[in-house]
Amino acid sequence: MHPLEALKINPFILAPMAGITDHAFRHLMRKLGSSVVVTELVSANGIEYTSERTFKLMSFDESQRPIGIQLFGEDPEVLGRAAQVVQEKGADFVDLNFGCPVPKVVKKGAGSAMLKDPVQFEKVLTAVKKAVEIPVTIKIRTGWDANTRNAVEICKIAENCGMTWVAIHGRTRAQGYSGFADWDFITDVKSKVNIPLIGNGDIHTSEQAVQRLRNSGCDGVMIGRGSLKNPLIFKEALKLFQESSAYPVQTKWDPSVEAISSYGDIIRELHLCLEKYAEPHIIPLQLKKFAAWFSSGFPGASQFRKNIFQTQEKEAILSESLNFFEKLSWQNQADTSQEGFLMGGHG
Numbered sequence: 301m302h303p304l305e306a307l308k309i310n311p312f313i314l315a316p317m318a319g320i321t322d323h324a325f326r327h328l329m330r331k332l333g334s335s336v337v338v339t340e341l342v343s344a345n346g347i348e349y350t351s352e353r354t355f356k357l358m359s360f361d362e363s364q365r366p367i368g369i370q371l372f373g374e375d376p377e378v379l380g381r382a383a384q385v386v387q388e389k390g391a392d393f394v395d396l397n398f399g400c401p402v403p404k405v406v407k408k409g410a411g412s413a414m415l416k417d418p419v420q421f422e423k424v425l426t427a428v429k430k431a432v433e434i435p436v437t438i439k440i441r442t443g444w445d446a447n448t449r450n451a452v453e454i455c456k457i458a459e460n461c462g463m464t465w466v467a468i469h470g471r472t473r474a475q476g477y478s479g480f481a482d483w484d485f486i487t488d489v490k491s492k493v494n495i496p497l498i499g500n501g502d503i504h505t506s507e508q509a510v511q512r513l514r515n516s517g518c519d520g521v522m523i524g525r526g527s528l529k530n531p532l533i534f535k536e537a538l539k540l541f542q543e544s545s546a547y548p549v550q551t552k553w554d555p556s557v558e559a560i561s562s563y564g565d566i567i568r569e570l571h572l573c574l575e576k577y578a579e580p581h582i583i584p585l586q587l588k589k590f591a592a593w594f595s596s597g598f599p600g601a602s603q604f605r606k607n608i609f610q611t612q613e614k615e616a617i618l619s620e621s622l623n624f625f626e627k628l629s630w631q632n633q634a635d636t637s638q639e640g641f642l643m644g645g646h647g
């Protein structure tokens with residue numbers, strides 16, 4: 301399915317997160333209602349040097365479609381060739397990262413640094429668009445810093461270059477992950493551009509997801525960290541959205557998503573996904589990491605986290621987690637959205 305078609309049916313998308321949205325987690329989140337998924341950022345130079353690690357980051361299977369592979373780099377030709385590799389791998393779309401604030405990346409002019417150089421930005425988009433037939437999407441920040449929030453200009457260039465959508469994280473590069481995503485700014489950008497716009501930043505609940513979508517007028521919203529505290533956020537948001545009379549309902553609620561409805565089920569499913577897709581040596585750590593995040597705000601979470609981080613055996617982590625999550629009552633998750641959480645990343 302074309303990613304834009306998927307967005308029209310379901311406007312809630314999992315945000316790419318390096319080290320998190322791997323093969324296993326993408327599979328789980330597609331199953332739990334994210335309309336499309338995108339890999340973490342992949343180096344175009346790494347593809348050029350056929351790095352084995354880079355190629356692993358690009359692996360996916362049919363269950364994840366529509367799937368985009370996200371590239372970063374600074375050289376239009378290298379990015380164009382990397383996009384061709386993405387197309388050969390059978391991805392549904394190429395996503396380009398212009399949001400990464402990490403010094404190692406911006407020093408070379410890649411990631412969010414490209415927002416400072418609209419001429420180079422246009423060259424990159426033109427080269428990538430010319431190189432492939434599959435759709436090309438981009439992910440940006442509002443601008444480099446408070447004085448140069450040029451997202452409207454960037455979106456207009458993206459539209460002229462034939463991009464399929466722009467996803468915008470509502471912070472500047474200078475902000476990193478501090479402060480709040482500026483949804484008034486996102487709303488303003490949406491009102492001034494024609495290209496489909498996906499808003500992103502600080503969505504913690506399904507209610508917020510639907511409100512942000514409605515108030516900003518965006519064509520979709522992307523949720524990153526919120527899905528780590530509530531992995532059911534896509535499922536809940538889609539249901540709320542479809543039940544909301546303010547929106548035309550384009551599809552019926554997908555009952556296969558309904559099947560997974562408790563954290564216990566999610567932990568079991570996550571475990572299966574990790575067994576299937578992750579390298580054996582990282583399974584215990586991944587299981588601990590996700591279980592710890594999912595436990596946020598539940599009574600006894602800090603003791604639970606201590607217990608699993610002292611445990612090395614996969615089976616013991618699984619049973620400890622099931623023991624914790626199966627006793628939980630849904631309603632008992634406290635709001636922890638004001639606590640700093642994963643304040644660093646590549647977009």
Ligand SMILES: Cc1cc2nc3c(=O)[nH]c(=O)nc-3n(C[C@H](O)[C@H](O)[C@H](O)COP(=O)(O)O)c2cc1C
Pocket residue numbers: 315316317318319320339340341370397399400439469500501502503522523524525526642643644645646647
């Ligand atoms: C740990 C981490 C890794 C990230 N990696 C990427 C990435 O590879 N590519 C990207 O475009 N954005 C990346 N991001 C940014 C997210 O996609 C998103 O824009 C940001 O977290 C704000 O959304 P949220 O508040 O819903 O998490 C990352 C964020 C985090 C926290």
